[in-house]
Every structure is written in structure tokens, then in C-alpha cells.
């Protein structure tokens with residue numbers, strides 16, 4: 001589903017942000033991506049979403065080699081990926097319904113199809129009663145769940161999350177991770193970039209760790225907290 005082969009990324013100016021990265025995530029797998037600030041986590045996610053290009057190596061998503069994807073194919077590749085950001089990236093002057101509907105409007109679905117899918121997505125994240133609210137009327141955890149509903153509304157096979165629990169307390173963080181586990185349980189491939197080592201320690205998921213652009217771990221995070 002996600003395949004990195006000898007991937008390097010050097011930014012203009014010469015900073016070598018990712019160094020010979022190799023890993024695969026299969027359909028239905030869930031993993032954490034960890035590392036210090038500046039280790040290259042966001043850069044790695046940006047290569048998957050085609051916001052950046054590797055300097056060398058191959059990124060293969062859903063059997064498509066991204067180096068061979070033309071500009072006009074980019075939206076089709078991105079439809080396979082639900083992206084969740086720490087700061088939600090919600091439109092503050094639009095209702096919850098409109099925020100979640102956005103990817104479907106862009107895709108050109110009919111109003112009837114959009115309503116059905118948006119209601120189902122909001123139901124999944126437990127926000128059915130909030131569809132007419134504006135984001136500023138919601139708590140941080142609720143706003144994050146709106147961001148998740150928007151990411152999954154077109155049923156992508158891959159979910160990427162960049163610090164999705166960054167601003168949330170431990171209980172809300174766990175709720176958000178449980179939502180990801182629910183999607184993972186129905187076969188979605190989930191990759192979560194996070195600094196939250198306490199959270200990771202409570203989970204038995206694969207842990208990909210970056211240090212100064214190199215991947216130093218690729219295995220289960222086994223800690224005392226798991227015992």
C-alpha cells in the first residue's frame with residue numbers, strides 16, 4: 001500500500017531531510033512514525049501526499065510509482081489518502097457539514113450522495129448532532145474529529161495523520177487513536193506521526209522511528225507499559 005525504496009529528500013538549499021528510507025506498510029496495517037523535532041516525519045508524509053518529491057528513490061502508493069504520476073493524475077492519487085493535521089485545517093466560516101462535504105464537492109458527487117456520506121462520516125466520529133455547528137463552537141477534540149470525518153468521508157484506503165493528538169489531553173488522545181483503530185479494523189492502512197511517546201507505549205503497533213532523516217527502528221514498540 002505504501003512502499004519507500006531508497007528514498008532521499010534534499011531540500012533546495014541543500015538540507016538532507018531524509019536519508020535512504022526503506023519500508024513498506026501493507027493494506028490493513030497501522031503504524032506510528034516517531035522522531036525528534038526536525039527528524040523528517042512531516043517530510044516523509046509530504047512525499048506520500050505528493051506535496052514534495054523525493055530527490056532520489058521510489059515512493060509507491062497503491063501500486064502507483066509517484067515519480068511516474070503526471071500533474072493531472074495527482075488528484076486521483078490523493079483520493080486514496082485521508083490526511084489529518086494537528087491544527088485540523090478546518091474552514092472556520094463553514095459549518096461542520098460543509099467542512100466534511102468539501103472533498104465530495106470537489107469530486108463532483110450529487111447533493112444527495114454528499115448528504116448520505118457526510119452523515120455517515122459524522123456518525124462514525126460521534127458528531128451527528130453537530131453538523132450545523134461552526135468549528136469555533138466545538139472543543140479541540142471535537143474539531144479534531146471533524147478533521148477526521150473529512151479525511152475519511154470518501155473512504156480512502158490510506159489514512160495519514162500528522163500529530164493528530166498534539167493539542168489534546170491523554171483521554172481525548174486515546175479516543176482519537178481508538179477511532180483510527182476502528183478504521184484500521186476494517187482494512188484501512190494508517191500511519192500516524194507523533195511525538196506522544198506515552199501514547200505509543202500503550203499500543204502494540206509497529207513503530208517507525210526517524211533520527212536526523214534516517215530510519216533507525218522498524219518494529220514493534222515493546223515497552224514496560226505494554227507488559
Ligand SMILES: Nc1ncnc2c1ncn2[C@@H]1O[C@H](COP(=O)(O)OP(=O)(O)OP(=O)(O)O)[C@@H](O)[C@H]1O
Nearest residue numbers: 011012015017035036037038039040041042043044
Ligand atoms: N521546505 C523546506 N525547505 C527547506 N528545509 C525544510 C523544508 N521543510 C522542512 N525542512 C527541513 O527538513 C527537516 C525535517 O523537517 P520535518 O518538518 O520533516 O521534521 P519533523 O520531524 O516533522 O519535525 P516536527 O516534529 O518539528 O514537525 C527540518 O530540519 C526542516 O527545517
